[in-house]
Amino acid sequence: MGEPLQGKNIQAALQEARIEFVVALPDIVTCDELLWPIAREDNFRLVNVCKEDEGVSICAGLSYAGKRAILLMQHTGFLDSINAIRVMAMDYQLPIVMMIGLQGLEEDRAPSESAQNGVRIVEPILKAMDIPYLVLNDDSDSSAISKAVDSAYSAPRPLVFLIPRLGNSG
């Protein structure tokens, strides 16, 4: 395992990927290191939503005008938004890019081996929905973000980044 994933490097990668909008509900894994800094700084337009499926649709609307966005949420929000994601990402193949914190994942386990049902089922669901995803395990994985986002918008197709832990959180 390399250096812990750093929020500032994720932000830099999102800027490199020309993300303009961050649509978000707070997630304990990413809140301190990523969402709070985004809210305090002026690098992105932050859209706080009340529920994650709103965010899926806001990202869809933005995409028609060529605006790039990322939906930041907890895995529970992903599970709660499955129908909206099914339509926008699978049926319509829109570039819905999601960054999902895996709250509750044990430190020594992979997501697929978690004792937490909600965490353990995320990857199988993504596979069943045929949604490409990357697990950002350590800081070196940040370097893959920009290219992956570019690919999602070029295709177009959905994309998920899974975040097991960030900095000292999780």
Next chain:
Amino acid sequence: MTIKRDQALKVLAQHYPDGIVVPVYQAAFDWMAIRPHPLNYLCTGAMGQGSSHALGLALACPQEQIVVLDGDGSLLMNLGTLVTIGHQGPCNFLHIVCQNGIYEVNGEFPVPGGTEVDFASMALAAGYREAHTFCDLDSWAKSLPELLERPGPILVDLKVEAGEPYPRDYPAIHSEEARERFRSALAVRQTG
């Protein structure tokens, strides 16, 4: 008193002939027949999500007026959207709710609260700049031109009943063709 929905939409088409509209379900089917146009954003997919798609468009295209034709059953499925929209405060956002008290395309079963739900009060409490309720066609026709000129977000609750029956063309509202048509028309609009 209620307004025939198709008559209300014909008034809208008269005053808003070529702008972006995000219609949902039966309002979408009516609207497609009343004002067929490439800037109709038909593919909202999941029920309740129309206003959220429209917010994305409004944030992406601040120079464009965005009109949502929502339903009461749809809005009840995503009430948090009122707060999200109120918080973002897009000036170019007119949110029209066609309130008939039923899930019209799902067996006409009553929505919770029936026709008594006060969406205008909810919108104001959520941070919309204005909200109005109309239950007669003349008042709606008289007020609409000004509503289209004033800064939003504005919510309009139209107390409606079904008018002329229009075909429920579900393949059209989920079609790739509709999505591409909208995307292309929006691109032309933005570069023009």
